[in-house]
Amino acid sequence: QQQVKQSPQSLIVQKGGISIINCAYENTAFDYFPWYQQFPGKGPALLIAIRPDVSEKKEGRFTISFNKSAKQFSLHIMDSQPGDSATYFCAASQETSGSRLTFGEGTQLTVNP
Amino acid sequence: DAGVIQSPRHEVTEMGQEVTLRCKPISGHNSLFWYRQTMMRGLELLIYFNNNVPIDDSGMPEDRFSAKMPNASFSTLKIQPSEPRDSAVYFCASSLKGIGNQPQHFGDGTRLSIL
Numbered sequence: 001q002q003q004v005k006q007s008p009q010s011l012i013v014q015k016g017g018i019s020i021i022n023c024a025y026e027n028t029a030f031d032y033f034p035w036y037q038q039f040p041g042k043g044p045a046l047l048i049a050i051r052p053d054v055s056e057k058k059e060g061r062f063t064i065s066f067n068k069s070a071k072q073f074s075l076h077i078m079d080s081q082p083g084d085s086a087t088y089f090c091a092a093s094q095e096t097s098g099s100r101l102t103f104g105e106g107t108q109l110t111v112n113p
Numbered sequence: 114d115a116g117v118i119q120s121p122r123h124e125v126t127e128m129g130q131e132v133t134l135r136c137k138p139i140s141g142h143n144s145l146f147w148y149r150q151t152m153m154r155g156l157e158l159l160i161y162f163n164n165n166v167p168i169d170d171s172g173m174p175e176d177r178f179s180a181k182m183p184n185a186s187f188s189t190l191k192i193q194p195s196e197p198r199d200s201a202v203y204f205c206a207s208s209l210k211g212i213g214n215q216p217q218h219f220g221d222g223t224r225l226s227i228l
Contacts, residue, residue, distance in 0.1 A: 036219075043220050045219065089155075100169065102158075104155075106155055
C-alpha cells in the first residue's frame with residue numbers, strides 16, 4: 001500500500017515535443033506529491049509538487065495533473081529541450097509520517113535535438 | 114547557501130572493511146534522511162532523523178548498517194563489515210520539519226563500490 005508505481009521506465013522525445021510521465025499510488029493518506037529531477041552524478045532535486053486539493057499545478061514548462069479519484073498523477077513537460085534529459089522520480093508522502101517520501105521507480109527521459 | 118554536503122564522493126574498498134559515509138545537512142534543517150540508490154531497487158529510504166533522534170530505521174537492510182546523528186550538523190552511515198551487495202550510491206537529504214510537508218534537499222551522494 002506504500003508503493004508508488006511509475007511509468008514509463010524510459011522515454012525518448014524530440015525537441016519541442018511533450019513528455020508525459022505517469023504515477024499511481026494506493027495509500028489514500030498521501031497528501032503531498034512531489035516530482036524530482038536527477039542528472040547523472042547528482043542528487044535528486046525538487047522540480048514541482050502538488051497537494052490533493054488541486055487538480056493541476058503549472059510552473060513554467062512543467063505541469064502536474066492530479067486525479068484524486070483515480071489515485072494517479074502525472075508530469076507533463078511542454079516544449080521539451082535536450083537539457084531536460086534526466087531521470088524523473090515521482091514521490092508521495094503524508095504529513096503525519098514526517099515528510100517521509102515513497103519514490104516511484106524513475107523514468108529516464110532523453111530529449112533528442 | 115551551501116547545500117547538503119556528503120563525503121567522500123567516491124569510496125572503493127574491499128569486502129569486510131568498515132565504511133563510513135558522512136553528511137552535513139543544510140543549516141537550520143532539523144530532519145535528515147539517508148537513502149540508497151541502485152538500478153534494481155531504485156531509491157530506498159534507509160533511516161531518518163528528526164531533531165537528531167532516529168525516527169524510523171525500518172529501511173536499514175541489516176545489522177551491518179548503523180547511522181548516527183550526534184548533533185544537528187553531522188550524521189554518519191556506517192557499514193561494518195561491508196559486502197559487495199552494498200555497492201550503491203548513498204544519498205543524504207535534509208528538510209525543515211514544520212507545518213505541512215517540506216521539500217527534501219539532497220546531497221550529490223557517495224558512490225560506494227565494495228570489491
